[in-house]
Amino acid sequence: MDVRFVYRIGLTDxxxxxxxxxxxxxxxxxxxxxxxxxxHDFASRTLDELLGEQRSxxxxxxxxxxxxxxxxxxxxxxxxxxxxxxxxxxAGAANAYHAVQAAQIxxxxxxxxxxxxxxxKANQAQLNASVxxxxxxxxxxxxxxxxxxxxxRFSAERQAYAKAGQAFLLEQYLAQLTEGLGNAKLLILDxxxxxxxxxxxxxxxxxxxxxxxxxxxAVQ
Numbered sequence: 001m002d003v004r005f006v007y008r009i010g011l012t013d014x015x016x017x018x019x020x021x022x023x024x025x026x027x028x029x030x031x032x033x034x035x036x037x038x039x040h041d042f043a044s045r046t047l048d049e050l051l052g053e054q055r056s057x058x059x060x061x062x063x064x065x066x067x068x069x070x071x072x073x074x075x076x077x078x079x080x081x082x083x084x085x086x087x088x089x090x091a092g093a094a095n096a097y098h099a100v101q102a103a104q105i106x107x108x109x110x111x112x113x114x115x116x117x118x119x120x121k122a123n124q125a126q127l128n129a130s131v132x133x134x135x136x137x138x139x140x141x142x143x144x145x146x147x148x149x150x151x152x153r154f155s156a157e158r159q160a161y162a163k164a165g166q167a168f169l170l171e172q173y174l175a176q177l178t179e180g181l182g183n184a185k186l187l188i189l190d191x192x193x194x195x196x197x198x199x200x201x202x203x204x205x206x207x208x209x210x211x212x213x214x215x216x217x218a219v220q
Contacts, residue, residue, distance in 0.1 A: 003038070003062060004032055006081040018076030029075055030066070037065040059084045 007030060009019045023029045054122060063082030080188045160168045 002035060002085040003059075004081055004083045004085055005034065005063075006064070006083075007077050007079050010076050010078045015076035015078070018074045020076075022073070023075050023077075026075065026077055030077065033069045033073070034062070034066050037062060037069060041065065079153070189203070 007026075009016055009026075041143075042057075051203060057137075059082045063079055064083070066082070067079045070079070164171075
């Protein structure tokens, strides 16, 4: 790991005296203290913590630990900043970590894709259910309207029959007969016609029926 420390001698007289008489080589003191702190700190951290989301707080933790040791040694040194410039894990560990990270990214992408697919299916199911519900509601409304119309028509016809009696029935009969025979070709015979105007059927306009007893010609 590459760590840079920015330091100064404390601004008090006691700090100046301590830095002068308690340490012959302040950079070496900081280097040895930082090495001891880093060994102890790395022993309690995982590779994921060093390379992952907790890396941002690593510099603060190292700086506080080194500053505490320097104060305990009465070095008179004050750390102004601690910067972690690079981390160099073993090659095998780094490759394994990157492989795990890639697998996690792939898993998250797969989860997101499946969630999107599930959301699409849920939306489609909701749409189908809404369409089916609307169609059922429309069909029910249509059936209800038809039933209400039939009920109103029946009530009106019953009232008309109560007032007109057989005349209403005859009118309905003729109306239904007119509707049913509107497009039919009719030939009406009335037995009440007499004299020279007796009803006559001209059979020449009809195709004679086939005789089932007549012999059939052999097919050549």
